[in-house]
Amino acid sequence: MAQTNHPVRTVDRTLEILEIIRELDGAGVSEIADRVQVGKSAVHNHLNTLAQREYVVKEGDEYHIGLAFLGLGAYARNRNEIYDTARPAVDKLAEETGELVNLLVEKQGRGIFLYKAEGDQAVQLGTYAGQRVHLHSTGLGKAILAFRPREEVEAILDEHGMPAATDKTITDRETFFEELDEIREQRYAVDREEGLPGLRCIAVPITDGHDRALAAISVSCPSQRVDDERFFEELPNEVLSAANVVELEHNHS
Amino acid sequence: MAQTNHPVRTVDRTLEILEIIRELDGAGVSEIADRVQVGKSAVHNHLNTLAQREYVVKEGDEYHIGLAFLGLGAYARNRNEIYDTARPAVDKLAEETGELVNLLVEKQGRGIFLYKAEGDQAVQLGTYAGQRVHLHSTGLGKAILAFRPREEVEAILDEHGMPAATDKTITDRETFFEELDEIREQRYAVDREEGLPGLRCIAVPITDGHDRALAAISVSCPSQRVDDERFFEELPNEVLSAANVVELEHNHS
DNA sequence: TATAATGGTTCTGCCTGGCCAAACGGCGTT
DNA sequence: AACGCCGTTTGGCCAGGCAGAACCATTATA
Known part of the structure; x- marks a missing residue:
């Protein structure tokens, strides 16, 4: 696959966030923001958007990968x-x-x-x-x-x-x-x-x-x-x- | 969960695209663009970004859900x-x-x-x-x-x-x-x-x-x-x- | 073959909407 | 009670996502 010409950076960021959450086995906003090199508010918005559809879930004070991915993965x-x-x-x-x-x-x-x-x-x-x-x-x-x-x-x-x-x-x-x-x-x-x-x-x-x-x-x-x-x-x-x-x-x- | 105040629309679109691909069991750019109500080029960019990391794969002339989701889903x-x-x-x-x-x-x-x-x-x-x-x-x-x-x-x-x-x-x-x-x-x-x-x-x-x-x-x-x-x-x-x-x-x- | 139609990809410029920084509020700690 | 840490909210700026059109490639039609 050749380089993408116009990658959608926002999507990349989302995927990075998800992968980080999995790696860390659950993580908080600040923790993620540090690794991804974007502001806390941006991360927060991403997480909330994902949470809306249960692609992530908030458990106490950390976010986790949600079961919505199970549907896509099993498929x-x-x-x-x-x-x-x-x-x-x-x-x-x-x-x-x-x-x-x-x-x-x-x-x-x-x-x-x-x-x-x-x-x-x-x-x-x-x-x-x-x-x-x-x-x-x-x-x-x-x-x-x-x-x-x-x-x-x-x-x-x-x-x-x-x-x-x-x-x-x-x-x-x-x-x-x-x-x-x-x-x-x-x-x-x-x-x-x-x-x-x-x-x-x-x-x-x-x-x-x-x-x-x-x-x-x-x-x-x-x-x-x-x-x-x-x-x-x-x-x-x-x-x-x-x-x-x-x-x-x-x-x- | 209360309404999100500042949803990241781009992320929402990506998720919609993915769900449509699953629903249709594989779909082309135009087909998706119609349903999501965004232009072909935007859909194309999303798909390419996802394909980069194998969250979707292109098989012939249609895109499919990629195995990268299996990692998240199984997790x-x-x-x-x-x-x-x-x-x-x-x-x-x-x-x-x-x-x-x-x-x-x-x-x-x-x-x-x-x-x-x-x-x-x-x-x-x-x-x-x-x-x-x-x-x-x-x-x-x-x-x-x-x-x-x-x-x-x-x-x-x-x-x-x-x-x-x-x-x-x-x-x-x-x-x-x-x-x-x-x-x-x-x-x-x-x-x-x-x-x-x-x-x-x-x-x-x-x-x-x-x-x-x-x-x-x-x-x-x-x-x-x-x-x-x-x-x-x-x-x-x-x-x-x-x-x-x-x-x-x-x-x- | 020519031609048209369909669908994917590329390009350009506009303007939205995603991001940053800073401020706020809730909690736990010293 | 003051501090520090985090998650959340707000405002404003400008990167970057999107629409639209042009460009290809492939298939269908005659």
């Missing part, structure tokens, strides 16, 4: 048909493995978590639905990129770069493409603490009828608790078969 | 601690009954659906997470209001009125309070096609330690398919015990 998620078909499979996989299972889609060259399910031993990460991540530094992202044409992948890397998330993140382009080749061959990706230290995961793409990835699902587990045999021998098959179910269902209906 | 939902504790119970209830199960909270005198789960025979309604409804015309709302002080209920009815949703909706205030008395006694509410024609439901409040309702869960089923015995004799107990589990867990942690 946006449901527009990805993959969500509906994948959800049961993700839940099931979480229950069976006992671990953390995630569903990710690619939008504008970045990954967005659509859904997660936690098994009873699942690690508690800070991941949340709607979170955006780089594709190259997660198993999920690699699984998706492996099933995209090379030029598309190049374009994405050009745009977003390959910043290191941990010291194991692949930051060299050639190495990365070799990795993708391997993923394509075995049809699943392994994330060896490339996204978060101490966390490994197995990710499998969900493709359309033409071997193009639409999304990916993964199982994440702490390197310590899960030994290599379970991780490298058993998990891949479980994730693969879950993804397979989703693919079949998705490409039929 | 807003998770701020209600009841969501986390109730979700498993709602899922389980849906599976056991095979019907549609909903979770509703009260905000500013109206009901907001937080979550739904569908059993394998569940009716397909247009309800979605984030949807706002009147409290007096749904079983869920009645269940909540029954466990609120009378003056609070009066205030809510004053503010929002008692519009009829179907010909069975209770629109008389005295009758309504009698209904609430009965609900309080049996601890569950029955919705006899008061919210939607042909749809009945059993709703049970989730209360805090002081008998004040925080939320409610319900099972909805078509009047035809489910006979009176199952509906009046069996369902209430199933919903009651599910709600009970949630209450216990919620009031402990």
Whole structure:
């Protein structure tokens, strides 16, 4: 997307305010005004306008994100048909493995978590639905990129770069493409603490009828608790078969 | 909430635009401009500003709600601690009954659906997470209001009125309070096609330690398919015990 | 093909309305 | 009782949002 020529600054400000409120987990007028670099009265007016429609709510002396966004958010998620078909499979996989299972889609060259399910031993990460991540530094992202044409992948890397998330993140382009080749061959990706230290995961793409990835699902587990045999021998098959179910269902209906 | 004195019109316009896009399930600039009563260029600027941050996305020649809202929406939902504790119970209830199960909270005198789960025979309604409804015309709302002080209920009815949703909706205030008395006694509410024609439901409040309702869960089923015995004799107990589990867990942690 | 119609994008200048600063009022603290 | 901190209100200035028209791109019609 090229630069906007005439951005509506007021809208930008509103969005910034909302993001700040979420970051701070609730905030007061002055606090927000400081960060946004606009006067208190302006912030106050924004908040009141949003509050009118319950996009924010005032609780005591601080403002919070309102449930009105749930309508838009849930709607946006449901527009990805993959969500509906994948959800049961993700839940099931979480229950069976006992671990953390995630569903990710690619939008504008970045990954967005659509859904997660936690098994009873699942690690508690800070991941949340709607979170955006780089594709190259997660198993999920690699699984998706492996099933995209090379030029598309190049374009994405050009745009977003390959910043290191941990010291194991692949930051060299050639190495990365070799990795993708391997993923394509075995049809699943392994994330060896490339996204978060101490966390490994197995990710499998969900493709359309033409071997193009639409999304990916993964199982994440702490390197310590899960030994290599379970991780490298058993998990891949479980994730693969879950993804397979989703693919079949998705490409039929 | 009193009227805002200095609403930020630009923000209002943005919100209107977003709501229109959702309503129309995707829309073009001209289409939106018509409805919002502003020029095409203004709408265009708004959309571009939103697109910059992926709050909207352009797909072909129409704009759609973007996944950036999922972050805010999911966050807003998770701020209600009841969501986390109730979700498993709602899922389980849906599976056991095979019907549609909903979770509703009260905000500013109206009901907001937080979550739904569908059993394998569940009716397909247009309800979605984030949807706002009147409290007096749904079983869920009645269940909540029954466990609120009378003056609070009066205030809510004053503010929002008692519009009829179907010909069975209770629109008389005295009758309504009698209904609430009965609900309080049996601890569950029955919705006899008061919210939607042909749809009945059993709703049970989730209360805090002081008998004040925080939320409610319900099972909805078509009047035809489910006979009176199952509906009046069996369902209430199933919903009651599910709600009970949630209450216990919620009031402990 | 030509031509028209439709819808998205760009541009310009007017004037609204969003913002700042300052003042006010409510609360809690010293 | 005076101070300090915050949210809210007010007034006035001028940035910036909007309308309108011109400009493209694409599809429909003949």
